[in-house]
Amino acid sequence: MKFGTLTIVAAAFCFAFRPAWAGEAAAPGVGAAASESPIGVVGEVKPRPELQAMSGIRAWVINGKEVTMAEVEKLAAAYHGPAVLQDLVAELLLEQEASAKGLTLSEEEVQQTVTVLREQLGVRSDVAFESFLRTQNATPQWFHDKARAYALMGKVLADQVYVSDREVEAHYKRSQEMYRRGETVAFRLMSFADRAAAEAALAEVRKGKSFPEVAKATAGTPQERTVAGEVQYIEQGQPGVPPELQAAIFGAPLNQAVGPVVVMGQFLVIKVEKKIDAHQFTLDEVRNVIREQLSRQKLEQVVWPNWIRDKLNSASIEVVRGE
Numbered sequence: 001m002k003f004g005t006l007t008i009v010a011a012a013f014c015f016a017f018r019p020a021w022a023g024e025a026a027a028p029g030v031g032a033a034a035s036e037s038p039i040g041v042v043g044e045v046k047p048r049p050e051l052q053a054m055s056g057i058r059a060w061v062i063n064g065k066e067v068t069m070a071e072v073e074k075l076a077a078a079y080h081g082p083a084v085l086q087d088l089v090a091e092l093l094l095e096q097e098a099s100a101k102g103l104t105l106s107e108e109e110v111q112q113t114v115t116v117l118r119e120q121l122g123v124r125s126d127v128a129f130e131s132f133l134r135t136q137n138a139t140p141q142w143f144h145d146k147a148r149a150y151a152l153m154g155k156v157l158a159d160q161v162y163v164s165d166r167e168v169e170a171h172y173k174r175s176q177e178m179y180r181r182g183e184t185v186a187f188r189l190m191s192f193a194d195r196a197a198a199e200a201a202l203a204e205v206r207k208g209k210s211f212p213e214v215a216k217a218t219a220g221t222p223q224e225r226t227v228a229g230e231v232q233y234i235e236q237g238q239p240g241v242p243p244e245l246q247a248a249i250f251g252a253p254l255n256q257a258v259g260p261v262v263v264m265g266q267f268l269v270i271k272v273e274k275k276i277d278a279h280q281f282t283l284d285e286v287r288n289v290i291r292e293q294l295s296r297q298k299l300e301q302v303v304w305p306n307w308i309r310d311k312l313n314s315a316s317i318e319v320v321r322g323e
């Protein structure tokens with residue numbers, strides 16, 4: 001059984017179901033590494049036999065704390081199916097360890113983790129977040145709970161994760177290309193099904209209305225309206241971006257709305273607001289970023305699987321059967 005509860009930000013959950021150019025703004029960062037997804041737990045964590053049989057069970061008592069079948073059934077309808085019980089047990093063991101160590105987690109810390117995980121998943125707006133949850137058949141509360149568990153995992157196991165300067169330097173040497181940002185532009189975009197609508201919107205902007213104002217006024221749905229006209233970023237040669245769109249964006253003058261540009265049957269109005277030169281980040285510039293990436297990787301791939309394996313093996317588990 002893979003314990004995936006605390007790795008909801010694994011690569012499989014990436015926002016790959018949307019075209020890159022039609023998605024959200026990706027702030028310019030450290031080349032490919034800026035959008036790299038956290039690495040999920042690898043390897044198998046063998047479940048206790050008491051947690052495998054589900055028929056006729058009313059509850060499980062884990063180190064004196066009850067987990068009911070009702071809890072499992074409630075969550076099973078939302079996510080992960082048969083993995084729910086093991087997930088609940090893993091979270092309970094974390095809570096017990098945190099209590100034993102006198103560690104607490106504030107709601108502010110949880111919300112910070114929610115923000116970080118959403119950023120790493122590329123779901124920065126509420127509309128994108130709602131779409132992500134629908135693809136996972138999940139709820140905002142589920143995401144909140146997983147973020148809390150993830151934050152608690154980091155706090156409980158922090159003293160077991162260490163990344164040396166030598167490891168950081170070796171990683172940079174191996175992966176230097178990851179820390180290169182190509183030429184990047186920040187732009188705003190409106191999309192229309194016909195040329196006349198695009199030209200009318202462009203005329204409004206040229207008369208003095210703000211680009212976001214016109215974009216929101218012409219958006220087709222309330223969901224589109226919430227993100228219409230927001231700043232987006234594109235890097236030269238970015239995969240998934242239609243060549244004609246890339247050419248139009250990089251060829252557009254600064255701070256001047258242009259269009260309509262025809263891309264994949266849509267008529268686009270574009271405004272480029274910033275151009276950022278290509279840059280190779282030095283080791284000193286990304287040292288802390290790399291340390292954080294390697295720390296997260298060790299935590300998820302090594303420390304967490306070993307810890308939960310040991311805790312499962314030593315846990316007191318009582319099966320309470322139904323009458």
